[in-house]
Amino acid sequence: MRDKQDSQALLKVRDLSVSFTTDEGEVEALDRVSFDIARGEILGLVGESGCGKSVSAFSVMRLLPRPMGRITNGKILLDTKDLLTLTKEEIRKIRGKEIGMIFQEPMNALNPVKKIGEQIAEVFLLHQGVSHRQALDLAIGMLDEVGISDPANRALEYPHQLSGGMRQRVVIAMALACKPKLIIADEPTTALDVTVQAQILDLLQNLQKKNGSSILLITHDLGVIAENCDQVCVMYAGRIVERASVQTLFKNPIHAYTRGLMASIPRMDGIPKNKLMTIPGIVPALSQLDQGCRFAPRSGLSHPVNSLQRRPPFKEVASGHWVEACPVCTKI
Amino acid sequence: MKQEKEVLKLDQLCVHFPVRGGVFRRAIGSCRAVDGVSLSIKRGQTFGLVGESGCGKSTLAKSIVGLVTPTSGSIFFQGNELNSNLLTPEYRKSVQMVFQDPFESLNARMTVGAILEEPLVIHRLCGKHERSKRVAKLLKQVGLPESAAKRYPFEFSGGQRQRIGVARALALEPELLVLDEPVSALDVSVQSQVLNLLMDLQDQLGLTYFLIAHDLAVVRHISDVIAVMYLGKIVEVGPAKDIYANPVHAYTKALLSSIPIPDPSAKKKRILIPGDVPSPINPPKGCAFGNRMNSPNYLTSVDQELKMEKVGAGHWVLACPCCVHL
Numbered sequence: 097m098r099d100k101q102d103s104q105a106l107l108k109v110r111d112l113s114v115s116f117t118t119d120e121g122e123v124e125a126l127d128r129v130s131f132d133i134a135r136g137e138i139l140g141l142v143g144e145s146g147c148g149k150s151v152s153a154f155s156v157m158r159l160l161p162r163p164m165g166r167i168t169n170g171k172i173l174l175d176t177k178d179l180l181t182l183t184k185e186e187i188r189k190i191r192g193k194e195i196g197m198i199f200q201e202p203m204n205a206l207n208p209v210k211k212i213g214e215q216i217a218e219v220f221l222l223h224q225g226v227s228h229r230q231a232l233d234l235a236i237g238m239l240d241e242v243g244i245s246d247p248a249n250r251a252l253e254y255p256h257q258l259s260g261g262m263r264q265r266v267v268i269a270m271a272l273a274c275k276p277k278l279i280i281a282d283e284p285t286t287a288l289d290v291t292v293q294a295q296i297l298d299l300l301q302n303l304q305k306k307n308g309s310s311i312l313l314i315t316h317d318l319g320v321i322a323e324n325c326d327q328v329c330v331m332y333a334g335r336i337v338e339r340a341s342v343q344t345l346f347k348n349p350i351h352a353y354t355r356g357l358m359a360s361i362p363r364m365d366g367i368p369k370n371k372l373m374t375i376p377g378i379v380p381a382l383s384q385l386d387q388g389c390r391f392a393p394r395s396g397l398s399h400p401v402n403s404l405q406r407r408p409p410f411k412e413v414a415s416g417h418w419v420e421a422c423p424v425c426t427k428i
Numbered sequence: 429m430k431q432e433k434e435v436l437k438l439d440q441l442c443v444h445f446p447v448r449g450g451v452f453r454r455a456i457g458s459c460r461a462v463d464g465v466s467l468s469i470k471r472g473q474t475f476g477l478v479g480e481s482g483c484g485k486s487t488l489a490k491s492i493v494g495l496v497t498p499t500s501g502s503i504f505f506q507g508n509e510l511n512s513n514l515l516t517p518e519y520r521k522s523v524q525m526v527f528q529d530p531f532e533s534l535n536a537r538m539t540v541g542a543i544l545e546e547p548l549v550i551h552r553l554c555g556k557h558e559r560s561k562r563v564a565k566l567l568k569q570v571g572l573p574e575s576a577a578k579r580y581p582f583e584f585s586g587g588q589r590q591r592i593g594v595a596r597a598l599a600l601e602p603e604l605l606v607l608d609e610p611v612s613a614l615d616v617s618v619q620s621q622v623l624n625l626l627m628d629l630q631d632q633l634g635l636t637y638f639l640i641a642h643d644l645a646v647v648r649h650i651s652d653v654i655a656v657m658y659l660g661k662i663v664e665v666g667p668a669k670d671i672y673a674n675p676v677h678a679y680t681k682a683l684l685s686s687i688p689i690p691d692p693s694a695k696k697k698r699i700l701i702p703g704d705v706p707s708p709i710n711p712p713k714g715c716a717f718g719n720r721m722n723s724p725n726y727l728t729s730v731d732q733e734l735k736m737e738k739v740g741a742g743h744w745v746l747a748c749p750c751c752v753h754l
Contacts, residue, residue, distance in 0.1 A: 144615040259704040289480040291701045294686035298700060316616060319688030342692045360620035362649035364689060368668060369627060369650060372620035378585045
């Protein structure tokens, strides 16, 4: 199964570890994280703040803040190219062309003193060697494609003149300009209203189908995961604790953290005013992580010593359903 | 069961902000942030208010706690009309607010104890010794250790800070708590802890909540009555279960259909709303939502006085010809 996936996968991340130098010393933000994204597939990364979702995305783009962030171990293969061995110039040719990125806060992702048309045109100028005039025309075409009305005039506006939803459309237009094979969307709708979120996700899905690209979708919203993804990785404290297809994960979650996360959100079909399930405590600080099962302190279950000292193996419990097999946290 | 006593009533409340321009910064127009809102909240109830950003939810909350002066209309608290320039200390004591961002709403230079004592000092409620006892009790109520009083806000996580925010609001033993997006800045697993705390406190202390949230599942979970707001107006209000089971206004229907459901096998029909909330500075002449949806009946709503109509027990809807089909 794994081998078959391997051969089809567009992006393969293997044993990726990332550490940051902080005031509290060296902290490990990612601990041997592995995942694959197949062609034309949407992979969701879900977890709470500080679990390593965004660090994974930034590592793939090689955009970790320097010199604090370092990739200490692992491989990131796009097709057959190892992104971690590329030089600065080589990775620049990949960013925006083969991998596009959509950021969480569109206002921060756009340059406030440049017209949006110019900003999108920059992508074409950098990667396709077209003239400035042609690049602007292509940019206007992109604005039209992402559903902005009157694109020729909108291209002359500045980011502050647009609403939040429109700005995110502009960011999507930039990310998709060169029809990249992989799109990394880091919480693309967190800053938006539900109605606009629905528009943006709908747009993203349509463009993905049209171009046949793959998406790495990062979110903390299980609803967004359920409606948009094919495969899901659940992250906790720098590790992937469970990976499965979206149907399997929601029907048959195994890890205690996944189950706790699902039970703690108020549901539209739940009983109002019922006590919500909670996960006690808070997400642990990265400087205080153990080698063993990291969910142990919050699971409310007593762990034997050996599962606290050694990292539980990542096991395939059913076809395509992988889980960090801590004997206590995965017992149902 | 709950007493049916009215705690807060708003009657045709308007908050218009002047838009200034020209050389002399004269008012050249107005931004109708809240435009004729009437509602009534009963004791012990949770009144949920939902709507997109920019629809006037927060302005409405601020006008209730007296941070914004209403342009016209009236506020009745426990049956007495408040003169907006004369918010009495009693009223300020009885209505308290919990803010959205627990990282910004606590003074970083004050200890938690000092933060919780401040309202007691301002209202000259009790002596020094009594105050520290009250602080200990408040911390216990929100599930924090007594030792927290000597620490500073940065030492706490987001969820714990929001508990401190709730404790501060409870210090004056208020009737009504205005909760402006109390959990939207928190992680999912922590969000449910704070929601449970809010529900417990309501049971214990008989509090009334005015809850603003954009997460419709959260609102549904803890509210008794829900109002849907669009461009400064309430378009639909009713018991929570009626609003979710039988939404009448086209906006309510569309809003509910855009919530992502955490169940991949759920098939549902999404009503996509094009565009954004229009600007309240220059609103459309007719029904604002009909205009956004390009409703074929939009022209019939132009220059009409739209009124709330009753569609069920306690369930009212803004009867506009393009959005409501009765």
